[in-house]
Amino acid sequence: MMRSLVYWWRTASALLAGALMAGIVYLFAGPVTALWVMLIITLLVLAIHTRNLVRLGNWLTDPQQDTVPESFGAWDIVYNRLYRLVRAQHKSQRMLSAALDRFVLAGEAMPEGVVVLDEQNRIEWCNPKAMLHLGLDRRQDLGQQISYLVRQPAFNAYLSAQDFGQPMILRNLRGNEVVLSVQLVPFDSTRKLLLSRDITQIERVQTIHRDFVANVSHELRTPLTVVGGFIETLIDIPDIDPQLRSQQLRLMHEQAMRMQRLVEDLLTLSRLENGVDIRDERFEVAELVKLVASEARGLSQGRHQITLSIDDSPPMYGSYDELHSAFGNLVSNAVRYTPDGGEIRVSWKYDATTAQGSFSVEDTGIGIDPIHIPRLTERFYRIDRGRSRATGGTGLGLAIVKHIVQRHQAKLDIQSEPGKGSRFSIQIPANRLATSLVDAHK
Numbered sequence: 001m002m003r004s005l006v007y008w009w010r011t012a013s014a015l016l017a018g019a020l021m022a023g024i025v026y027l028f029a030g031p032v033t034a035l036w037v038m039l040i041i042t043l044l045v046l047a048i049h050t051r052n053l054v055r056l057g058n059w060l061t062d063p064q065q066d067t068v069p070e071s072f073g074a075w076d077i078v079y080n081r082l083y084r085l086v087r088a089q090h091k092s093q094r095m096l097s098a099a100l101d102r103f104v105l106a107g108e109a110m111p112e113g114v115v116v117l118d119e120q121n122r123i124e125w126c127n128p129k130a131m132l133h134l135g136l137d138r139r140q141d142l143g144q145q146i147s148y149l150v151r152q153p154a155f156n157a158y159l160s161a162q163d164f165g166q167p168m169i170l171r172n173l174r175g176n177e178v179v180l181s182v183q184l185v186p187f188d189s190t191r192k193l194l195l196s197r198d199i200t201q202i203e204r205v206q207t208i209h210r211d212f213v214a215n216v217s218h219e220l221r222t223p224l225t226v227v228g229g230f231i232e233t234l235i236d237i238p239d240i241d242p243q244l245r246s247q248q249l250r251l252m253h254e255q256a257m258r259m260q261r262l263v264e265d266l267l268t269l270s271r272l273e274n275g276v277d278i279r280d281e282r283f284e285v286a287e288l289v290k291l292v293a294s295e296a297r298g299l300s301q302g303r304h305q306i307t308l309s310i311d312d313s314p315p316m317y318g319s320y321d322e323l324h325s326a327f328g329n330l331v332s333n334a335v336r337y338t339p340d341g342g343e344i345r346v347s348w349k350y351d352a353t354t355a356q357g358s359f360s361v362e363d364t365g366i367g368i369d370p371i372h373i374p375r376l377t378e379r380f381y382r383i384d385r386g387r388s389r390a391t392g393g394t395g396l397g398l399a400i401v402k403h404i405v406q407r408h409q410a411k412l413d414i415q416s417e418p419g420k421g422s423r424f425s426i427q428i429p430a431n432r433l434a435t436s437l438v439d440a441h442k
Contacts, residue, residue, distance in 0.1 A: 063086060110127060120145070123136070158182075164183075180198060288320065304342050323408070346360075347360050357433055367417050
């Protein structure tokens with residue numbers, strides 16, 4: 001109300017000043033001249049208003065803060081208020097633009113894929129992760145129906161159902177092994193977000209877990225069946241032949257020991273995978289290699305020719321028990337898979353130039369097809385399940401070796417040729433050997 005009075009007062013003041021001037025002219029020049037003066041002043045006021053209206057109309061076609069017109073009187077107040085209004089509007093626009101930029105940057109940086117869809121499921125925006133997950137192109141696919149670009153019947157059914165409560169799983173979307181979890185999330189009355197997340201690794205872990213449980217169950221089922229069957233026989237036939245009873249008890253003991261080895265290997269593998277810190281010990285690696293070679297002779301019972309070669313080398317730092325387990329697993333595998341009369345060569349080499357060591361076990365056994373080598377260190381992976389059970393293996397030995405090697409920053413190398421034999425070696429880095437340079441920092 002007060003602003004309107006100001007505008008009226010500024011305009012009325014100009015007209016009152018003109019009327020006062022016309023009154024003075026009337027006193028000195030008569031009524032006709034006074035009317036002409038009043039008419040000229042009124043026309044002048046109208047011309048000023050008309051000019052300012054034209055300037056305002058022209059400015060409204062491109063309203064910029066720097067081009068707000070300037071004037072006097074009532075128009076000065078109007079233009080000042082327009083200037084302040086435009087300046088506040090520009091400030092709000094800058095703040096909104098900055099907020100939008102931050103939102104876009106946040107969306108670009110999100111580890112999940114984000115697609116903004118309109119009411120008809122047309123793409124309005126997507127971030128780089130969504131482009132990677134769903135194979136979208138932000139330059140070409142804006143405005144396209146998402147169902148035209150993600151061609152899976154289950155996905156189209158999910159879009160049609162408008163099920164915002166649960167995600168769905170997409171597999172083999174672009175002919176690869178990537179597994180995606182996608183979910184619709186409404187965020188206003190017409191738009192919704194399509195969120196995508198790569199769960200390939202989670203699926204792999206779950207698959208490994210399922211396989212692990214299945215393999216453990218399978219490995220335990222056979223010895224438990226054997227032991228249970230013999231126990232039932234001993235219960236049902238109390239006066240069984242002593243020789244048969246002794247044979248059955250011996251077989252039961254073998255199967256019980258097999259289950260015990262499996263449980264011990266599982267506990268060892270669990271401890272290694274849980275990342276318990278290594279308790280570094282200083283020990284003579286030559287003595288450890290001699291020990292595992294002696295254990296190999298005991299396991300072989302004279303069925304193989306076992307040779308030993310050891311270079312002079314400095315002591316080693318690491319977990320004696322873990323490395324004993326790793327070296328022993330490689331040696332026992334060589335004994336198990338080398339036919340009678342074969343040769344097994346156990347060696348420890350030390351390279352003084354690089355200050356690195358290498359423990360290796362080479363045999364003239366059955367060998368391994370190259371296609372199996374990358375998977376040998378997987379838990380329960382067996383090339384021939386029947387042969388593995390016959391030799392008493394648990395299927396966890398090389399998995400244990402792999403973890404021990406990794407914990408000691410070492411490297412496991414496998415070379416093999418079917419029918420000619422295999423060579424397993426563990427490359428020990430210089431920081432695990434007590435050279436004069438390294439030993440000075442211990």
